[in-house]
Amino acid sequence: MSRAxxxxxxxxxxxxxxSAQQSDAPAAAARTVRLTADEAVTRALAxxxxxxxxxxxxxxxxxxxxxxxxxxxxxxxxxxxxxxxxDVPELAILQATGDPTQPLRRITVFPNIPDNxxxxxxxxxxxxxxxxxxxLIRAAEEGRTAAxxxxxxxxxxxxxxxxxxxxxxxxxxxxxxxLQEATKAIDQHLKxxxxxxxxxxxxxxxxxxxxxxxxxxxxxxxxxxxxxxxxEANLQRLLDLAPDARVExxxxxxxxxxxxxxxxPLVTQAxxxxxxxxxxxxxxxxxxxxxxxxxxxxxxxxxxxxxxxxANPNRDIVPPTAEWNDxxxxxxxxxxxxxxxxxxxxxxxRARAQAEAVREQLRELDRAIRxxxxxxxxxxxxxxxxxxxxxxxxxxxSENRKVAGDRYREGVVPSSELxxxxxxxxxxxxxxxxxxxxxxxxxxGLDRAVGR
Numbered sequence: 001m002s003r004a005x006x007x008x009x010x011x012x013x014x015x016x017x018x019s020a021q022q023s024d025a026p027a028a029a030a031r032t033v034r035l036t037a038d039e040a041v042t043r044a045l046a047x048x049x050x051x052x053x054x055x056x057x058x059x060x061x062x063x064x065x066x067x068x069x070x071x072x073x074x075x076x077x078x079x080x081x082x083x084x085x086x087d088v089p090e091l092a093i094l095q096a097t098g099d100p101t102q103p104l105r106r107i108t109v110f111p112n113i114p115d116n117x118x119x120x121x122x123x124x125x126x127x128x129x130x131x132x133x134x135x136l137i138r139a140a141e142e143g144r145t146a147a148x149x150x151x152x153x154x155x156x157x158x159x160x161x162x163x164x165x166x167x168x169x170x171x172x173x174x175x176x177x178x179l180q181e182a183t184k185a186i187d188q189h190l191k192x193x194x195x196x197x198x199x200x201x202x203x204x205x206x207x208x209x210x211x212x213x214x215x216x217x218x219x220x221x222x223x224x225x226x227x228x229x230x231x232e233a234n235l236q237r238l239l240d241l242a243p244d245a246r247v248e249x250x251x252x253x254x255x256x257x258x259x260x261x262x263x264x265p266l267v268t269q270a271x272x273x274x275x276x277x278x279x280x281x282x283x284x285x286x287x288x289x290x291x292x293x294x295x296x297x298x299x300x301x302x303x304x305x306x307x308x309x310x311a312n313p314n315r316d317i318v319p320p321t322a323e324w325n326d327x328x329x330x331x332x333x334x335x336x337x338x339x340x341x342x343x344x345x346x347x348x349x350r351a352r353a354q355a356e357a358v359r360e361q362l363r364e365l366d367r368a369i370r371x372x373x374x375x376x377x378x379x380x381x382x383x384x385x386x387x388x389x390x391x392x393x394x395x396x397x398s399e400n401r402k403v404a405g406d407r408y409r410e411g412v413v414p415s416s417e418l419x420x421x422x423x424x425x426x427x428x429x430x431x432x433x434x435x436x437x438x439x440x441x442x443x444x445g446l447d448r449a450v451g452r
Contacts, residue, residue, distance in 0.1 A: 033241060034248040037166045040239060044162040045155060047240035054151040061140075061147035068140035071133045077122040085114045113322045118311040127332075130299030135292030142286035149279030156275060156448050158238075163444040165235045170249045171437035172228035175430055179221035182426040185401075186214045189422065192408075193415050206415040213419055217426065253436045263377050266450050270369050273451035277369065280362045287355035294348040298337060306330035369449070376446040383439040390432040397421070397428035 035043070045051065091110035097103075126133060190210045197207050235247050271277065308328045313320035316327040337344060404421035407413045 031242070031244055032246045032248050033239075034250045035166075035239075036249075036251045037163055039250075040166050040235065041159050041162045043240075044158055044238045048154075048158055048238075051151065051154050051158065054147075054154045058144070058147040058151050061144040065137075065140040065144045068133075068136045071136060072126060074123055074125045077120075077124075079118075079120045079122070081118050083116045085116060087114055088112050107319075109319050111320065111322070113313050113320060115322070116311070116313065117324075118309065120307055120309045120311075122307040123305065125304040126301075127304050128300070128302035130296040130301065132293055132296035132299075132301070135289045135296060139286045139289035139293065142282045142289060146279040146282035146286065149275040149282060152275035153279065156451065160444055160448040162235075162238050164441055165231060165238055166249060166251075167253075167437045167440045167444075169228060169231040169235055169247065170251070170253050171433050172224055172231050173249070174253055174433040175224040176221060176228055178426060178429040178433065179217055179224055182217050182422065182429075183214065183221060185422055186210060186217055186419075189415070189418060190214055196415075201411075210415060210419060213423065253433060253440075261377055261380070261446070263374055266377065266446075267370050267373050269452075270373050270450045271366065274369060274449075275451060277362070277365055280358065280365055284355065284358045284362055287351065287358045291348060291351040291355055294344065294351045298344040298348070300334060300336040303333050303335075304331075305333060372449045373446075376442065376449045380439070380442040380446050383435065383442040386435040387432075387439050390428070390435040394425070394428040394432050397425040401425045 090108055090112050092106050092108045094104040095107055097105050190207070193207045193210045197204060232247050233243075235241075236243065236245060239247070241247070306329060308326065309316070310324060310326045312324045313322055314325035314327055317325050401418075401421040401424070404413060404418045408415065408418040
């Protein structure tokens with residue numbers, strides 16, 4: 001491929017892409033979804049499988065809590081059964097009647113009754129469990145609280161992820177716009193340099209230098225477009241949009257009002273409001289309650305039971321007869337695991353160790369929260385300063401480019417000086433977009449760290 005054809009390749013690619021965009025413009029417009037950052041967050045929260053999973057876990061924890069509370073209530077069992085037994089010899093005895101003239105009376109003690117039917121209703125009431133049931137209820141309630149806080153933490157993570165994807169898309173498209181403008185400016189510069197070369201007013205190396213810079217800008221633009229497409233695909237995933245839908249951010253890339261937060265009040269707020277910490281604190285309480293369950297299992301357990309039976313034959317009645325009869329029973333049972341060779345002690349020790357591990361995890365999280373809040377505050381302050389510097393830099397670069405352009409057209413400065421000014425303006429514009437995005441992301445990160 002010749003040098004000329006290589007130099008024309010970027011223009012051919014740009015023209016092809018532009019024509020494709022024009023031909024697809026009506027279809028793309030029909031699939032455009034225009035959203036602000038808050039609207040994107042709302043849509044992501046509604047479409048997230050992760051939140052659906054955490055919500056299901058919260059529902060399961062609530063069901064477990066209800067089941068634990070039901071442990072202290074009476075339990076009623078209903079049972080019915082039928083069985084067919086093989087024929088067996090009857091057991092009978094002979095009894096004198098008191099009259100020597102009368103034959104002995106035959107009394108059946110165990111008759112042959114092959115058909116057996118039984119109905120029974122049973123009742124069991126825990127009277128005293130040494131705190132086992134109350135500990136079970138407490139553990140289940142704390143587990144329910146932890147599951148709810150996990151759902152809150154999942155929402156907060158998704159909000160941060162969605163905002164990051166949103167502002168990354170805005171930044172990438174702003175970078176594409178800046179590089180497109182830089183391409184137009186360099187195209188004009190290249191045209192001027194080519195005309196000067198044609199009239200003998202510029203050397204060939206000046207034209208080649210502008211062309212190389214033009215190719216570099218074109219390559220950067222292509223990279224920015226790829227980055228924008230990846231960011232859009234990520235946002236489509238979070239919002240559950242069709243692959244052919246185009247996301248159009250409706251919120252400008254402008255700097256939010258500076259907050260200038262103080263670190264210590266935010267650390268206090270995070271310690272109270274972070275859902276991860278609240279979930280872990282609930283798990284500490286649940287682990288302690290589980291220790292109480294294991295301890296109570298070693299102590300006496302007292303229960304009341306009773307039942308009503310209606311059977312044919314009723315085996316509680318002697319001698320049994322092949323007819324329906326009822327009977328009832330009531331009783332009190334006391335169980336106490338006196339010796340199990342250390343099984344319960346080992347279970348209790350394991351529960352205590354697990355509770356201690358969760359407590360230490362909570363202490364570690366408190367330290368991590370302080371560090372994270374401190375980092376996010378410093379990042380926000382740095383981002384605010386970076387935006388201020390970027391604003392001054394782009395103002396200076398814009399003025400330098402204007403002055404260099406005027407002096408170049410007057411023939412006072414060489415082409416390289418104008419090229420340097422154009423490159424400096426391009427980089428300043430990109431730096432401004434990146435600094436605004438970093439400020440948005442730093443603010444979102446601080447909100448997540450604090451638990452807002």
